[in-house]
Amino acid sequence: xxxxxxxxxxxxxxxxxxxxxxxxxxxxxxxxxxxxxxxxxxxxxxxxxxxxxxxxxxxxxxxxxxxxxxxxxxxxxxxxxxxxxxxxxxxxxxxxxxxxxxxxxxxxxxxxxxxxxxxxxxxxxxxxxxxxxxx
Amino acid sequence: xxxxxxxxxxxxxxxxxxxxxxxxxxxxxxxxxxxxxxxxxxxxxxxxxxxxxxxxxxxxxxxxxxxxxxxxxxxxxxxxxxxxxxxxxxxxxxxxxxxxxxxxxxxxxxxxxxxxxxxxxxxxxxxxxxxxxxxxxxxxxxxxxxxxxxxxxxxxxxxxxxxxxxxxxxxx
Numbered sequence: 001x002x003x004x005x006x007x008x009x010x011x012x013x014x015x016x017x018x019x020x021x022x023x024x025x026x027x028x029x030x031x032x033x034x035x036x037x038x039x040x041x042x043x044x045x046x047x048x049x050x051x052x053x054x055x056x057x058x059x060x061x062x063x064x065x066x067x068x069x070x071x072x073x074x075x076x077x078x079x080x081x082x083x084x085x086x087x088x089x090x091x092x093x094x095x096x097x098x099x100x101x102x103x104x105x106x107x108x109x110x111x112x113x114x115x116x117x118x119x120x121x122x123x124x125x126x127x128x129x130x131x132x133x134x135x
Numbered sequence: 136x137x138x139x140x141x142x143x144x145x146x147x148x149x150x151x152x153x154x155x156x157x158x159x160x161x162x163x164x165x166x167x168x169x170x171x172x173x174x175x176x177x178x179x180x181x182x183x184x185x186x187x188x189x190x191x192x193x194x195x196x197x198x199x200x201x202x203x204x205x206x207x208x209x210x211x212x213x214x215x216x217x218x219x220x221x222x223x224x225x226x227x228x229x230x231x232x233x234x235x236x237x238x239x240x241x242x243x244x245x246x247x248x249x250x251x252x253x254x255x256x257x258x259x260x261x262x263x264x265x266x267x268x269x270x271x272x273x274x275x276x277x278x279x280x281x282x283x284x285x286x287x288x289x290x291x292x293x294x295x296x297x298x299x300x301x302x303x304x305x306x307x
Contacts, residue, residue: 008221009193041228044217048181052213 012043018131030115031058039063054114061098062112072098097121177279179209185216192301203288204231227287234271235285245271270294
């Protein structure tokens with residue numbers, strides 16, 4: 001039987017805390033969603049002042065990265081490159097700020113962030129993933 | 136001939152049923168002086184308090200080896216924080232959010248809906264946003280509703296125990 005790594009709640013707390021710290025360092029206010037490899041929510045935090053819209057966007061960016069195993073920014077590039085039909089892909093929000101979490105070459109979930117500029121959202125998500133991979 | 140007989144039977148049944156119905160007053164016709172659950176809405180709950188409520192709910196569940204999904208929404212019913220414990224069932228992600236949102240937007244514990252439906256108030260299930268299961272509780276600060284917590288994963292009674300631990304940690 002094949003086995004695969006799985007995110008625990010403790011992992012999520014670590015990822016979310018590091019992502020939130022990265023946001024605070026830059027005086028950014030965001031919502032941070034962490035999902036499993038099926039795109040189901042594991043952990044969510046909306047910082048004070050982040051909008052209800054940020055909550056939904058962070059979730060959708062995260063879902064995109066989790067179920068497609070690639071960053072939501074990659075999907076944005078597809079669209080920007082002229083493949084506008086990618087906008088209609090089911091379950092895909094083609095906006096940068098959602099990253100897959102890859103452990104031992106397996107996608108175990110994702111982080112989605114919304115609240116500041118899209119590349120800054122992604123920077124926050126990456127900071128969360130880095131904290132997990134540093135151990 | 137047959138149809139005439141049926142009509143006669145129906146008419147007889149109606150004649151019996153109508154006076155019987157008229158004798159029982161409809162409790163929903165009662166007009167109370169005061170609004171029920173007339174709690175004012177306050178500012179949205181800050182993230183640190185939302186996370187404190189979730190941590191307390193999760194700790195209570197962990198102590199009993201229950202696997203919960205726990206959501207906290209603000210006074211507008213919008214998601215502020217969420218945690219899924221290891222091994223908790225997937226359906227409860229949305230159920231916990233629904234319970235929290237319903238508790239905030241109706242300003243009462245979701246147990247009120249469960250009780251109402253159980254006692255025969257079936258019209259409750261036609262109301263928008265209702266969930267007829269305990270485990271959603273308003274979060275209060277100085278007499279104002281600042282949010283709500285929702286737990287799901289076990290039986291309604293287990294969900295409620297976790298939820299109450301969460302609410303008790305932050306209510307003031």
